[in-house]
Amino acid sequence: MLDRDTGLDIAARLFWERGYEGTSTADLTKAMGINPPTLYSTFGSKEELYRQALDFSIARESGCRGEILASALPAYEALGRYLYNIADGDTQPDKPAGCMVSTAVLQHAEENASVARMTAALREASMQVLKARFDRAVSEGELPAGTDTDTLARFYGAIIQGMSAQACDGACNALLKRLIDVALTAWPGKRTTVTGSLD
Amino acid sequence: MLDRDTGLDIAARLFWERGYEGTSTADLTKAMGINPPTLYSTFGSKEELYRQALDFSIARESGCRGEILASALPAYEALGRYLYNIADGDTQPDKPAGCMVSTAVLQHAEENASVARMTAALREASMQVLKARFDRAVSEGELPAGTDTDTLARFYGAIIQGMSAQACDGACNALLKRLIDVALTAWPGKRTTVTGSLD
DNA sequence: CAATTAAAATAGTGATCGCTATATTAAGGG
DNA sequence: CCCTTAATATAGCGATCACTATTTTAATTG
Numbered sequence: 274m275l276d277r278d279t280g281l282d283i284a285a286r287l288f289w290e291r292g293y294e295g296t297s298t299a300d301l302t303k304a305m306g307i308n309p310p311t312l313y314s315t316f317g318s319k320e321e322l323y324r325q326a327l328d329f330s331i332a333r334e335s336g337c338r339g340e341i342l343a344s345a346l347p348a349y350e351a352l353g354r355y356l357y358n359i360a361d362g363d364t365q366p367d368k369p370a371g372c373m374v375s376t377a378v379l380q381h382a383e384e385n386a387s388v389a390r391m392t393a394a395l396r397e398a399s400m401q402v403l404k405a406r407f408d409r410a411v412s413e414g415e416l417p418a419g420t421d422t423d424t425l426a427r428f429y430g431a432i433i434q435g436m437s438a439q440a441c442d443g444a445c446n447a448l449l450k451r452l453i454d455v456a457l458t459a460w461p462g463k464r465t466t467v468t469g470s471l472d
Numbered sequence: 473m474l475d476r477d478t479g480l481d482i483a484a485r486l487f488w489e490r491g492y493e494g495t496s497t498a499d500l501t502k503a504m505g506i507n508p509p510t511l512y513s514t515f516g517s518k519e520e521l522y523r524q525a526l527d528f529s530i531a532r533e534s535g536c537r538g539e540i541l542a543s544a545l546p547a548y549e550a551l552g553r554y555l556y557n558i559a560d561g562d563t564q565p566d567k568p569a570g571c572m573v574s575t576a577v578l579q580h581a582e583e584n585a586s587v588a589r590m591t592a593a594l595r596e597a598s599m600q601v602l603k604a605r606f607d608r609a610v611s612e613g614e615l616p617a618g619t620d621t622d623t624l625a626r627f628y629g630a631i632i633q634g635m636s637a638q639a640c641d642g643a644c645n646a647l648l649k650r651l652i653d654v655a656l657t658a659w660p661g662k663r664t665t666v667t668g669s670l671d
Numbered sequence: 672c673a674a675t676t677a678a679a680a681t682a683g684t685g686a687t688c689g690c691t692a693t694a695t696t697a698a699g700g701g
Numbered sequence: 702c703c704c705t706t707a708a709t710a711t712a713g714c715g716a717t718c719a720c721t722a723t724t725t726t727a728a729t730t731g
Contacts, residue, residue, distance in 0.1 A: 310680080683720105
């Protein structure tokens with residue numbers, strides 16, 4: 274059989290493109306070049322393979338994003354770079370469009386509820402990372418005391434999810450970044466990017 | 473057999489909750505209380521039924537939203553009411569969470585590409601409606617001349633898609649509206665909602 | 672080389688997929 | 702009432718679903 278990480282790479286790509294429900298075990302075994310029993314002895318089940326493929330893909334595709342937020346950059350700068358990095362991830366030339374996690378398993382059959390909870394938890398964790406960075410910004414005086422960092426994190430989380438959806442629909446990298454530039458004007462204390470008189 | 477609109481109502485609800493790929497024809501016939509041949513003689517196919525269910529549901533769930541934008545309200549006011557209306561639609565107590573269109577069929581099997589194009593076209597049309605309102609705002613002097621109305625429409629489109637995703641994950645109405653309030657601060661010419669000194 | 676163990680392929684499990692041919696029932700007209 | 706027509710229900714089409722029992726191959730041992 275092929276290398277385990279190679280198998281996860283192939284599986285992740287299929288799940289990324291077609292989603293959990295849109296990918297069959299026959300698709301997976303065929304793409305991996307293995308037989309069904311090998312898939313089940315190696316990965317356990319379709320759901321367990323999805324879980325492992327998510328972990329694998331997150332580590333490779335967005336593993337470095339945490340460092341952007343953890344860096345010494347000012348919060349606003351870090352956020353901008355973070356979002357631009359996601360936009361790049363959503364529009365990689367030789368990879369499926371959008372994010373594998375942001376817009377995955379939103380609508381689903383009842384039997385896949387546990388898979389949906391899994392992706393929802395990943396999204397929630399991602400927003401908590403953003404919130405933690407914003408909390409730090411408050412404590413460091415970069416954001417006003419009393420800022421609703423939870424809402425701010427969910428706002429930029431919505432932008433991330435919207436970017437993934439639009440990337441799935443064919444949006445290009447430049448479009449997503451223009452969109453980010455608008456979103457960044459909502460940063461507390463920033464003026465809008467549109468030049469001209471403010472009323 | 474049951475009334476045609478009643479059938480579409482039941483089908484729309486199932487598709488809304490489970491998505492296109494997560495809903496089987498057996499689910500549909502059982503919920504409608506009809507036999508498979510009746511479904512096919514009445515609606516043609518699963519895909520055609522989905523199309524009709526989308527039309528039916530859009531007309532009923534969001535038919536009045538166009539009027540908000542078409543009204544004489546200032547663009548910023550209209551946008552706020554429009555988004556709040558969507559947030560209400562995303563969190564109706566006795567209906568599936570999220571929007572039936574905004575986050576539908578993003579990832580999909582190859583065989584369902586035509587269904588994905590259908591929902592993508594609906595999303596694109598929805599953003600064009602927003603853009604048209606923003607263009608009107610420019611012509612009426614509510615937005616600065618030269619405003620990138622297309623990007624602004626896609627920005628609020630991303631918010632709409634992000635709200636649907638978060639509603640699917642269990643977000644409540646109030647959370648979505650706080651999120652909208654942040655998004656509205658990106659309106660060109662508006663200051664941020666957070667009080668305090670601007671640098 | 673023969674025996675044992677481990678890996679892999681074949682073949683197939685019952686269930687369900689979208690969809691339809693055929694049979695049954697019900698309704699209308701003489 | 703009988704005959705025709707239309708609507709409905711039953712049953713089942715081939716294909717595919719996630720998943721495995723069994724067999725075959727290959728590698729490792731004495």
